[in-house]
Amino acid sequence: xxxxxxxxxxxxxxxxxxxxxxxxxxxxxxxxxxxxxxxxxxxxxxxxxxxxxxxxxxxxxxxxxxxxxxxxxxxxxxxxxxxxxxxxxxxxxxxxxxxxxxxxxxxxxxxxxxxxxxxxxxxxxxxxxxxxxxxxxxxxxxxxxxxxxxxxxxxxxxxxxxxxxxxxxxxxxxxxxxxxxxxxxxxxxxxxxxxxxxxxxxxxxxxxxxxxxxxxxxxxxxxxxxxxxxxxxxxxxxxxxxxxxxx
Numbered sequence: 001x002x003x004x005x006x007x008x009x010x011x012x013x014x015x016x017x018x019x020x021x022x023x024x025x026x027x028x029x030x031x032x033x034x035x036x037x038x039x040x041x042x043x044x045x046x047x048x049x050x051x052x053x054x055x056x057x058x059x060x061x062x063x064x065x066x067x068x069x070x071x072x073x074x075x076x077x078x079x080x081x082x083x084x085x086x087x088x089x090x091x092x093x094x095x096x097x098x099x100x101x102x103x104x105x106x107x108x109x110x111x112x113x114x115x116x117x118x119x120x121x122x123x124x125x126x127x128x129x130x131x132x133x134x135x136x137x138x139x140x141x142x143x144x145x146x147x148x149x150x151x152x153x154x155x156x157x158x159x160x161x162x163x164x165x166x167x168x169x170x171x172x173x174x175x176x177x178x179x180x181x182x183x184x185x186x187x188x189x190x191x192x193x194x195x196x197x198x199x200x201x202x203x204x205x206x207x208x209x210x211x212x213x214x215x216x217x218x219x220x221x222x223x224x225x226x227x228x229x230x231x232x233x234x235x236x237x238x239x240x241x242x243x244x245x246x247x
Contacts, residue, residue, distance in 0.1 A: 017225065017236075019047045020165040020218045026246040027160050029056070029218065031063070032225075034234040041203070041210045042237070043228060047218035048073075049163070050087050051098045052244040059242055060215070061102070065110040067213035071199055072104040072114055073220070075192070077121035079128050082140055083188070089147030090154055098156075098245055104215065112213070117199035119192055127187040135184055156247050165218045167225045193223035200224065204232065 021028045033044045046064045064070055091100055107114050119127070128136065150159075196216065203212055214224060228234035 033237040064213040071117040086146040090150035
């Protein structure tokens with residue numbers, strides 16, 4: 001059973017907050033609650049990874065969708081289907097024995113009011129067209145190859161390697177940035193961050209006494225943490241770990 005562990009880090013001056021932790025024991029996701037000193041809506045983040053143990057998704061979803069409002073991700077586009085083959089195709093491996101992140105509950109099937117906070121398919125397609133053609137073709141080519149390689153050879157240990165995410169970019173990420181990768185990152189990350197922040201601000205402005213949950217990919221949580229801590233004046237409250245998968 002996936003149990004909450006009361007040892008997740010908080011944001012400190014000049015420090016970093018772990019969003020996803022990879023260790024010798026496994027991969028964990030930090031469930032962090034943010035509270036405002038003036039009593040504005042509480043916001044709890046649930047960083048997602050695309051593959052994990054079913055119990056992780058059950059625990060996270062049961063918690064998140066018991067909130068009043070949940071902001072969820074999801075780009076319905078044939079482009080995203082092709083790009084995500086790099087991890088969807090490894091699910092046939094019995095050696096891995098992990099599950100794909102499930103879809104959000106149907107509207108009306110849970111306590112929460114569900115808010116789609118992502119780009120629409122056409123909006124994402126417009127962002128994707130801004131990426132250089134050769135890079136788009138490279139992504140289309142490499143994604144299935146990576147998926148097949150992972151299906152045949154990947155282990156939980158290899159999947160956990162390098163999966164950690166902090167609220168600040170790592171030195172490796174900063175060094176590897178370039179104009180081409182910047183365009184790709186804008187399409188798949190930053191443009192979606194902007195939409196997510198817009199939806200969050202709308203909820204914070206219109207719902208004075210409510211509990212908001214954000215169920216979103218771990219990479220997008222950096223933008224949320226910055227917005228809440230530096231722009232909205234929120235402080236971290238309760239912080240827990242949920243195990244994504246064991247090694």
